[in-house]
Amino acid sequence: MDRGRVEAAVRELLLAIGEDPDRLELLRTPGRVADSYAEFFSGIGVDAAEIARAGTVPAGDGERGQLVIVRDVRFRSVCEHHLLPFTGVAHLAYAPGSRLIGLGTLSRVLDTIASRPQLQERLGEQVVATIAEGLDAAGVLVVLDAQHQCVTTRGERQSGSTTVTVAASGALAEPAGRAEAIALIGSGVATTVGGAVPVGAATDHGADA
Template structure:
């Protein structure tokens, strides 16, 4: 990232909205924003498929299980339309082929792909494709439930609304496999709502 350009752009933005970037309270704001953007966009240029592939191990037939689900993985990203954050939880499921992936690696893949200017719909599709390619899974399903600041803090200011997207591939894109995975994601302590998506309306359908 070109920090000097980011800092200069933030200074220009402050001037553009009628502020004085040289007043004491704002003089370090360009530096702080550059720091934040370095974190928010650290995934640009990162090979997320390599992260997934490096986190896999060979599994014998009896060790694989039929379905692996990791629920409630917190993530944050930045909407590319308004450069405002969206935050939420991801539920990731995969049907193993001949390899298993470290459970922590799934969150690292999600973070790498989320740390770019994003759309939630595309984020789910990219995480699904990354896990499928890096792991060689028979099927992958990713459910994202997120709150967007471009919705909660501007326009109609729907402060309680969230957006749910579903992306799937392979056996988990088939109706039966998808339904089973989504039902298991919604199971647990009895307080989690089961995501419901009409056939043909999930992301990528």
């Protein structure tokens, strides 16, 4: 990120809306915005598939299970239409192939892809594709439930509105697999925030890879 250009752009924006960027209370605003943008957009240019690949281990006999679900993963991103944040929870499911992935790695993949100007629909599809590629999973499903500031704070200002999107691939894009995963996500079977639900044979990969 070109920090100097961001600060200059913020200063110009303040001038454009009729503010005085040299006003005492605004003197540090360009720098603060640059700091926040460095965090919000830290995923630009980062290979999320490599993060996924690095976090996998071979699945041993009896370790694979049929379905692994990590529920209630908090995320934030920035809508590319208005450059306003959207925040919410993700539910990540995969049907293991020959490899397993550290549960914390799934969250890091999501955070990396979310740390770019995004659309919620595309974010889900990209997370699915990245996990499927990095893990060589038999199927991946991602449900995102998010609140968008471009909806809650402007226009009609629907302050209680959230948007839910579903993306899936492989076995979890098939009606039966998709229905099972979504039912388990909503059933309350999983543990609390960040919990994992192995379905089928036991898995032993709770430690982050």
